[in-house]
Amino acid sequence: MKHMVVLTGAGMSAESGIRTFRDMGGLWEEYDVTEVASPEAWEKNPERVLRFYNERRKQLLQASPNEGHHGLVDLEKYFDVEIITQNVDDLHERAGSSKVLHLHGELRKARSTANPSLIYDIEGDELNLGDLCEEGSQLRPHVVWFGEPVPAMETAVEIIQNADIFVIIGTSLNVYPAAGLIWYAPPACPVYLIDPGDVSVTGSRHVTTIKEKASEGIRKLKTLLLKPEKEKE
Secondary structure (H helix, E strand, O other): OOEEEEEEOHHHHHOOOOOOOOOOOOHHHHOOHHHHOOHHHHHHOHHHHHHHHHHHHHHHHHOOOOHHHHHHHHHHHOOEEEEEEOOOOOHHHHHOOOOEEEOOEEEEEEEEOOOOOOEEEOOOOOOOOOOEOOOOOEEEEEEOOOOOOOOOHHHHHHHHHOOOEEEEEOOOOOOOOHHHHHHHOOOOOOEEEEOOOOOOOOOOOOOEEEOOOHHHHHHHHHHHHHHHHHHHO
16 A cells, blocks of 8 residues: 655645635734744743634634545545644544644643643643643643744654655645655655645656645545556456
8 A cells, every 4th residue: 555645734724714824814914923823922921822822722623624634534545644734733633534743733732831741632622821730830832833843843754755645735835844845755756736826846846736725636636546546447
């Protein structure tokens, strides 16, 4: 069974009603990133940071996986599918995907400010000042803020280096270091890009583009990838 690695971004969850950050009308038009998603913001006003993520969490709990999420689960019948997501939502897991690596953390989890290895599921939709870890330190959102390192990058690189097929869905390829992951796919590995917008890929890497939203794009990808098998029958 071929190893399919899928890198997903905000466009993957947009059809579920999860607001994107960079598109027109996105969250960064409403919020200053430095005020709600950075270590400096946490130092300056942790209550505002917690309120921002509580709002995102409430929105997430009202959302459901879309056809695109379910389409990736269906592809597990034909491929060894491993998902690397830039999204902090849990829609891939709720759809039933069996292998998901979160590059930028998880919205429904919290971690200790003093001991990053202490990670907890958040009960309900709120994390507030005074919520402490077992060692007595304040809990913070378990997300990677701007200016922080991405601990899962090394694992992501190892996964992509072993890909037979690499699929990129709903990401602008503007956010580093995640945007550079495409260059770790083996030279012979075909790369597919699913996005309704114009996404620029620098360098000489050949990419097959499917200009559709995630749900329709994954349907077309499945047809494209399984067609040779059907023609052999």
